[in-house]
Amino acid sequence: MLIGRHSFIRQSKLSNVAGRIDYISNPKRQEYLYATYQTEGATPEFWKNLARENQLDFKASGSAGKCIEGREFIIALPESFVQYRADDVVRLFTETFHKRYGVECIAALHHNKTKTNYHIHLVFSERKMLEQPEVKIATRNMFYDEKGKHRRTKKEVLDKQGNLRAGCSIIPKGEVYESHIFTKKEEWFKNKAFTKEVKELFTDTINCYVKEESEKLSVFQQGGVYLATKKIGKNNPKAEEIKADNAARQEWNRTVDVALVEGVPEKDILKIKQEKITDKTLQSIRTHGWLPDMFRQIIRGAKDFLQEVIFKFKLPPKSVPKIDLQEWKDMQKVMYELQRQSMEIKRTQQDISSLKKQLSELRGFFKGKERKSLEGRIELLEDLEKRLHRSMEQIVKREGYPNVQSFQKVYNKAEKLIIEYNEELRAWKNQTEQKKENQLEQPKKASVLEKLHRYQQEGRQQPKRSVKKKTMDRER
Structure with a gap:
């Protein structure tokens, strides 16, 4: 689906930092361990002393729960990164983090057992070593x-x-009753803004080294029109629940793509998402607590509501550009393709709704064969709907856009630009027909082209600043 191009970078707390480091860096415990790297001060003694001081401070504070001895980021990498030397890859990400935040780190580069997830575990300290230990004498x-x-x-x-x-x-x-060899914990590391900042830092780092434009990633933007899916970890007891939850989220995201192509304004989609998903979910949690089935029903209800909006929505007539700009014509072709797919999806969704209604109204003990036939037709149509959505995804990816939303934004800007040019051209014609003494110069297409190129480039680029591409030696 479209949001598959988002980066996966997750932070977690560690209550046993030494044990976690051994787990990620011990070849006996990792089947596919390719490389490890640690900053200069991140020795085994450092982590032992860090854990000891964290535990002492935690005990003295009287806080409940578990002591947090360190923190960890898991960074999923594009599979193409296996082409680079493993030592270079793990060093790059560790030193990038170390230079930004100045704390000691240790990292390991892995594959999972099925070799489908190339990733880095990066463990870091929330404290720095003091230049001079603080010692208190009784x-x-x-x-x-x-x-x-x-x-x-x-x-x-x-x-x-x-x-x-x-x-x-x-x-x-x-005698010594208290001693410190570390600073206090950095409060910034507990802030959600820090995690977001690191995600952007590592996403930019990844994008510097991918070889294909289609592999570039972006950080999922909270508060946007899409719903984020959740990663299913190894041996997760809630794997089936998360899988069902993700399926409902994907249904919403696919419907959002159709809405954008049909011209439904983003602000209207965001309003539906807020009222039909966010607000209803909060209300459900307050009343009943967290109920996964209820959450999925809420999402599907919102999706159905958005579909009704799409069916009723009609784009206002707009003037058709007459100027011969190949870039604009190419964008129009893409839009026509998306609209054709959208029409097919709407027809399919209407057929599904009709068949589901027939199925719900079917009664009687001897209707099993008819019921099975309806269920089979619904399943085929739902499969067709998913294929049509994937086709929409490929259309915009082929043109270098990360998703339908990005293409739609550029298309809307370009369309306004073309309308603006047509208005200027009509004004010029009116003025020349009046045969004024001062001959006016016809508006130049070059300026239009320049703006259009800029809009397209912005739409295809990632939200963050571009970073100069570097090279690394290939491993094989």
């Missing part, structure tokens, strides 16, 4: 209870017999 005896909390008097850590309770401790005067 000026008097220090008393700590079972939870590591400081107590003012010795009596507070003794039992009824006057003995030190199990788990309590006493640090004598003159």
Whole structure:
């Protein structure tokens, strides 16, 4: 589907950073481990000390839950990256992150067991090493209870017999009672904006090295017309639920593509998404809690509503450009192809709706054969609908656009430009017919071409800034 061109970069918290590092970097635990890389200070001793200090601070804070010892990003790579040297790839992503944020990292480059997911695990620290350790010396005896909390008097850590309770401790005067070799945790790493920033950083990095324009990725934009799908992890107990959830989301996304081609304004689609999906989902959660089946029903209800909007929507008549711009003609051809596909999809959807209605009205014990026939016809039509949507995807990809939405935006801009030129041309003709003394110069097509080229380039490019393409040695 169209949003398959989005990058997959996920952050997770680590409660056992040393164990996680061993898991991602140990050849005995990874069948397809190609390369590992660590920054200069990311030694085993560093991670051991980091875990120890995080655990001590966590205990002293009295917080509930698990202590977060580190964090990790999983970065999915295009399969074409296997052409590059594995050592170069893992070093590139690790050093890119290290230079931006200045914390120690360790990374490993993997394939999954079926060799369908080429990816990097990048573990990083939320703290930096202090240049000089901070050491605090007790000026008097220090008393700590079972939870590591400081107590003012010795009596507070003794039992009824006057003995030190199990788990309590006493640090004598003159000894070290607290030491730090790390800074405090960087709060920015907990912010959602940080994760978004890293996704954009790594997506740009990937796009620097892909060889085909069609492989370029973009970061999924929250709040847009599409719904994001979820990745199904290994041995996920909710795999079937997520798969069904993704199918419903894809139905919505495909319907959005048709709506855009038919000319339904984005603001109208966003309003339907907000009212029919977001608001209804929040209301359902408040009333019933999270119900996956209910969520899928909400999405399909919104999809059906959007389909009704598409059926009723009629584009206002627009003037047809008369100027001979090959680029515009090519874009028109693409639009005509999309519109033909859209018409076929609408007809198919109407046929499906009609057959489903017949199926719902079919009653009787001896109607099994007729019911099976209807179900078979519905299944064939639904398969046809999916193929038509995939065809729409290929049409815009062939022209270098990431999805229908991007092409539609460029097409709308170009169409306004052509209308503007036609108006200028009519004004010029009216003025020349009046035979004014000062002969006017005919509007130049070159300026129109220049704008059209710029619109097309913007539509085909990714949202972030372009980065100069680099080269890496091939591994094979």
